[in-house]
Amino acid sequence: MKNPLFYAKILLFGEYGIIENSKGLTIPYNFYQGALKFEESEMTASSNAHLRKYAQFLSENFSDLFDTEAFNKDVENGMYFDSNIPQGYGVGSSGALVAAIYNKYAKNKIVIENDLTKEKIAELKLTFGQMESYFHGKSSGIDPLICYMNIPLLIQSKDDISTIGLPEATVNGKGAVFLINSGEPGETAPMVQIFFEKLKNDGFRKTLKEEFIKYNNACIEYFVKGEYNPLFNNLQKLSVWAFEHFRPMIPQKLVNAWKTGIDTDTYYLKLCGSGGGGYVLGFTQDYDKAKTYLKDFNTEVIYRF
CATH class of the missing domain: 3.30.230.10 (Ribosomal Protein S5; domain 2)
Structure with a gap:
């Protein structure tokens, strides 16, 4: 068999x-x-x-x-x-x-x-x-x-x-969820350890609960419903929050690309797994435009809308 x-x-x-x-x-x-x-x-x-x-x-x-x-x-x-x-x-x-x-x-x-x-x-x-x-x-x-x-x-x-059921993907959709390859693997255990160290800080715990979790849960709600404008509004906040508070987990090669996405409002990046290396996730409403900013990286589309 x-x-x-x-x-x-x-x-x-x-x-x-x-x-x-x-x-x-x-x-x-x-x-x-x-x-x-x-x-x-x-x-x-x-x-x-x-x-x-x-x-x-x-x-x-x-x-x-x-x-x-x-x-x-x-x-x-x-x-x-x-x-x-x-x-x-x-x-x-x-x-x-x-x-x-x-x-x-x-x-x-x-x-x-x-x-x-x-x-x-x-x-x-x-x-x-x-x-x-x-x-x-x-x-x-x-x-x-x-x-x-x-x-x-x-x-x-x-x-x-x-x-859970998700909105049906659109084969030729302009928007996309995609992976970016940082070019090197990451190790889960050290990244998780950094996170637990951060949790000992009351200020970090507060912003995690009041901001990160709020944006994260809203993203899920709107993604599942296929409501892309409010989804991207919350993705922008999530990406900014991660850039500020998850910086040690962002692969070094992608720090500038992460900020470019936020500055141009063309795409937003977030961690895929624990970070430190490996892939990060990208979300954009115009994949062709996003690729012009990410031409130095390998990207893989995982979902079109």
Whole structure:
């Protein structure tokens, strides 16, 4: 039997905010994908070695939840994760791996087609958070959840996640949501550590709750409704806020491009994942015009409107 593919994900809204119970909106990104496969070669040895360590982690901590004996045996037989999802780019490379392992080895697997209740989604998220903690130190479980379910999810709070429909994309739309490649990967753990250090500051906590979360939640509301004028009004505020308060997380190569978007009102940038490197997200109502300012960067359109 062919092993199923697990796709990348993009957190459109909610980076860092979901740690403090803001809303989040996440979508699958089928341009990148990964699957568990068997082959022994120089190319697969590195992935197999990583899986060997991960199998040990699950065996030591979660043998009651997974068939770790079968997992270890498959690793011994050369299993690896065949993936083109870039690592450290904020699009769910570890999330897809975790989803693939859960799908194959979970003892009491929750099957999406059968169990699409909020309670089951919350149960999945908890398990995925425990599994992904191996990679990031602490994980919300959101990335593997979206990679496993492969449908847009609305995060109302830490304990309230549901599926959601989005406005249909317009193939030749003038506006776009796009990715910009910073040219180098970022590391999640140090960025999250910076955020937690910032949270110790009362002033930062106040502006996060009163401004960032307010703009973030408004963006989700208007994006889901397809109301683009109020969406961009709030995106502008969100981008300005992040430029001021999330500067350490903005990849250095994109600092000027971030400010140019704000200054020209042509496009607005925001973090994609934890930042520090990898991708950032861009939103524009005129993609061709935005590209003239971003000609030095690789951009990938993920949604047209």
